[in-house]
Amino acid sequence: MAEAATKASDDLWQKVRSEAQRAAAADPVFGKALAGSILAHDDFAAALADLIGQRLGGSATERARFTSFSRDAFHGEPSVIEAAARDLRAIALRDPAIADLLPPLLHYKGYVALQAWRVSSWLWRHDHRDAALLFQNEASNVLQISIHPAASIGSSVYLDHATGIVIGANVVIADEVTILQNVSIGRHSELPARSPRIGRGVYIGGGATILGDISIGDFARIGADAVVTSDIPAGCTAVGNPARLTNCPEPASAA
Incomplete structure (x- = not known):
């Protein structure tokens, strides 16, 4: 290896x-x-x-x-x-x-x-x-750009423009993720104070906020300025505050 x-x-x-x-x-x-x-x-x-x-x-x-x-x-x-x-x-x-x-x-x-x-x-x-x-x-x-050393980040990751990115302790980010400027990913103020898990190939638009004990599925897309506090299924797009789902694959939409 x-x-x-x-x-x-x-x-x-x-x-x-x-x-x-x-x-x-x-x-x-x-x-x-x-x-x-x-x-x-x-x-x-x-x-x-x-x-x-x-x-x-x-x-x-x-x-x-x-x-x-x-x-x-x-x-x-x-x-x-x-x-x-x-x-x-x-x-x-x-x-x-x-x-x-x-x-x-x-x-x-x-x-x-x-x-x-x-x-x-x-x-x-x-x-x-x-x-x-x-x-x-x-x-x-x-x-x-502030990334806590206790975060976990895969490879082939791209921080585009990057100013204002904050990634908190224990956040997990998989391979091939793209993150734009002014994105915050971290723990929610409510207990239990656990951190988000970002799947492979996720795209996170500028100004998005992702908080709490949640999972963002593989190849999901988070729109600019979206506020995400609940799970996002794989392949879906999340937009708005609070975030709502759009452009999901059929099974996720049905669910």
Whole structure:
């Protein structure tokens, strides 16, 4: 498994480097930045760790600390860097505005915030909880995206635009989910205070709120500004406040 993960991220890294080399040749000024952020590194893990450090750290000491923690996570658990590679590929597949890997790696703050969360989750699971919360706090301050390290998030996840996203503790998000800006997912104020579970391939529109001990079925769609406090069947669309179902598959509509 570790070897497969390494190969996948290595393949992605070669494509990123090729894109960086072409961009550097086309624009020598931009090429200087690429030389430091991409071409100076030996692999994807090193480049991504450095990128996280640069985005979250305000001083040289802070940048070094965030970079070091990120390297530890990527080397300690190869599946973390493999998930990061899948997230990057997912953006190129699902964002109609781009086709390459380099722009989202360098410029999409939702991507950086998600990878910073992957490091914080690794730290949390290895009982480095103060460091994990530090990652969450800095990502919230700098990138305006707050994801609790005790959340669980799959791979091929895309945080599009991303400003204002809040994902609380113990939220479960499956693979291939897309989340737009100003989305809140977390516990309801009522007891028992349990968190939502988001299925595979779910699309969550901007400004949506998903609260409580509920399940969002695979490939459901949550409309912009919808407020969801009850289960959404697989394949259905939920719109409005309170959310109502539409465009459900036949069995779900009948139910």
